[in-house]
Amino acid sequence: MGASLVTLNQVGKTFKTNSKEETVLQNINLSIEDGETVSILGKSGCGKSTLLNVIGGFHAPTKGSVLFEGEQVTNPSRRAIMLFQHYALLPWRSVLKNVELGLEPEGLSASEQRERAETYLALVGLKDSLHQFPSQLSGGMQQRVAIARALAIRPEMILMDEPFAALDTFTRYYLQDELMKIQQQEKTNIVLVTHDIDEAVYLSDRIFMMDANPGRIRRTVDIELPKPRDRSHRDFQYYRKLILDEFDFSQRDQSVEYNI
Numbered sequence: 001m002g003a004s005l006v007t008l009n010q011v012g013k014t015f016k017t018n019s020k021e022e023t024v025l026q027n028i029n030l031s032i033e034d035g036e037t038v039s040i041l042g043k044s045g046c047g048k049s050t051l052l053n054v055i056g057g058f059h060a061p062t063k064g065s066v067l068f069e070g071e072q073v074t075n076p077s078r079r080a081i082m083l084f085q086h087y088a089l090l091p092w093r094s095v096l097k098n099v100e101l102g103l104e105p106e107g108l109s110a111s112e113q114r115e116r117a118e119t120y121l122a123l124v125g126l127k128d129s130l131h132q133f134p135s136q137l138s139g140g141m142q143q144r145v146a147i148a149r150a151l152a153i154r155p156e157m158i159l160m161d162e163p164f165a166a167l168d169t170f171t172r173y174y175l176q177d178e179l180m181k182i183q184q185q186e187k188t189n190i191v192l193v194t195h196d197i198d199e200a201v202y203l204s205d206r207i208f209m210m211d212a213n214p215g216r217i218r219r220t221v222d223i224e225l226p227k228p229r230d231r232s233h234r235d236f237q238y239y240r241k242l243i244l245d246e247f248d249f250s251q252r253d254q255s256v257e258y259n260i
């Protein structure tokens, strides 16, 4: 096996404000192999988004190092694109122009730019919506535009911060399926922040489970199930239960936790 795509060595992150100092990440060691989809799973406030931002070069670690293909990460780059929960589309630009916007720094000709944007919009099933505006689309369609915009840049890695959290269950399942198919086709590495255990088990090759105060990796779980996965299969339920047990949820009222 070659070198890891991403390696974090002894990473710590402390935020300093006027009144206090908060250590949000402590002693994070992890590696992400090329081709993997990994999830960072943990309760609210445990430092998931901070960890994602450190991986993407948006926050500098206070301690330790972050390596991307063996090179120190010091800044965000187009090799790792961030995808947010709230799409971040420009409302005054059409679907096509939103995707083309991400391509402007690449210096493509107008026709190349358009062709690339159309290719990725077709990939996410939006070839008939090129000239619509974000406000004319459902939340799920808007997130598909955002996914197309990220893919069109052809990054090596997409960092996703709870990308489907604002969507209803049916749309979320649909987009999780789409994302999995696209990932298998494009071979883009995905790092997904979520607090949805099902989403993590459904999509991930590996799950990094985090504890809070300070944020640290509690346990890493390899999900050894072929894709596409069957959410109702007992092997899927095995991993789901393993994670619920690890977070100590299984002792509580299970009707609350097994509510899908």
Ligand SMILES: Nc1ncnc2c1ncn2[C@@H]1O[C@H](COP(=O)(O)OP(=O)(O)OP(=O)(O)O)[C@@H](O)[C@H]1O
Pocket: 015, 016, 017, 022, 024, 042, 043, 044, 045, 046, 047, 048, 049, 050, 051, 195
């Ligand atoms: N730029 C910042 N400055 C100061 N503190 C910050 C900053 N960013 C995050 N924090 C603090 O770091 C802690 C972890 O936040 P983070 O957003 O990483 O958690 P999270 O697990 O992603 O939470 P959630 O699931 O609710 O989004 C919080 O206490 C937050 O207040």
